Amino acid sequence: MSSIKIESAELLEHPILTDIASRFGFSLTTELSLPFQLAWLDEKLQLMQTDTPAQGGVSVDFNSPQSDYRRSQISIKKEAIAKAVGAKANHRPSVLDATAGLGRDGFVLAALGCKVTLLERNPVVAALLYDGLRRAKASASLSGWIEDRLEFIHCSSLDLAQVESLVTSAPEVVYLDPMYPHKKKSASVKKEMKVFQSVVGADLDADGLLENALKLATQRVVVKRPDYAEPLAGVKPSFVISSKKNRFDIYARTV
Numbered sequence: 244m245s246s247i248k249i250e251s252a253e254l255l256e257h258p259i260l261t262d263i264a265s266r267f268g269f270s271l272t273t274e275l276s277l278p279f280q281l282a283w284l285d286e287k288l289q290l291m292q293t294d295t296p297a298q299g300g301v302s303v304d305f306n307s308p309q310s311d312y313r314r315s316q317i318s319i320k321k322e323a324i325a326k327a328v329g330a331k332a333n334h335r336p337s338v339l340d341a342t343a344g345l346g347r348d349g350f351v352l353a354a355l356g357c358k359v360t361l362l363e364r365n366p367v368v369a370a371l372l373y374d375g376l377r378r379a380k381a382s383a384s385l386s387g388w389i390e391d392r393l394e395f396i397h398c399s400s401l402d403l404a405q406v407e408s409l410v411t412s413a414p415e416v417v418y419l420d421p422m423y424p425h426k427k428k429s430a431s432v433k434k435e436m437k438v439f440q441s442v443v444g445a446d447l448d449a450d451g452l453l454e455n456a457l458k459l460a461t462q463r464v465v466v467k468r469p470d471y472a473e474p475l476a477g478v479k480p481s482f483v484i485s486s487k488k489n490r491f492d493i494y495a496r497t498v
């Protein structure tokens with residue numbers, strides 16, 4: 244996918260759109276031709292499934308009422324991810340989320356009080372995340388909070404030299420959640436997951452992430468996996484934390 248659909252040629256000079264297009268390598272077009280298409284609708288970037296426009300697009304909305312509610316419910320005691328990264332009442336680790344996706348886990352970690360650096364390589368996902376962070380920074384309720392705790396970098400975590408040159412300090416925790424092939428494609432696979440799977444695919448090179456993560460993290464590497472999946476790269480974790488839908492494999496660097 245290499246274009247963003249716009250409603251009219253007047254938007255060709257829109258400063259936000261030209262910024263996003265040049266940053267992530269998209270052109271702007273008024274034509275609609277792809278089965279999955281980035282589109283600028285309602286002043287935000289959305290990923291649409293072209294043949295079912297009525298079901299709406301996928302976008303990153305950290306400042307939606309749902310995100311506000313989710314944020315109000317987040318606490319160290321309740322979130323398995325908090326335990327997984329080693330967050331405690333007096334310690335919030337810095338986290339490099341090396342497979343950021345749409346930033347949901349990164350957002351939870353930031354809401355817990357961690358400083359989070361988000362890395363995403365896929366240009367479509369990266370553009371959605373960048374636009375979501377841009378709108379969150381502009382919103383009155385989230386602006387200072389997001390700027391303090393969430394940083395975003397568009398690059399591949401497999402390129403260790405590039406990551407080391409771009410992150411300002413070594414993260415205490417590296418968090419990994421690569422795409423994993425689902426057991427079966429059920430009708431209940433959420434809209435978001437469906438378009439995501441079609442655009443990103445299966446991250447078949449994910450095993451390579453663990454070695455880099457272990458070099459970068461000063462405390463631990465956390466890998467989120469479906470409960471039926473093998474450990475990443477076949478490497479046995481130091482310990483496992485299970486939650487309702489997933490498990491977290493923890494690779495400890497320090498005791």
Ligand SMILES: C[S@@+](CC[C@H](N)C(=O)[O-])C[C@H]1O[C@@H](n2cnc3c(N)ncnc32)[C@H](O)[C@@H]1O
Binds near residue numbers: 343347362401423
């Ligand atoms: C399952 S999604 C992550 C979802 C995310 N944890 C969330 O809560 O929204 C996996 C993401 O990792 C990204 N990814 C996979 N390998 C990567 C790599 N080497 N560098 C950066 N991003 C990568 C994929 O493009 C995809 O967007």
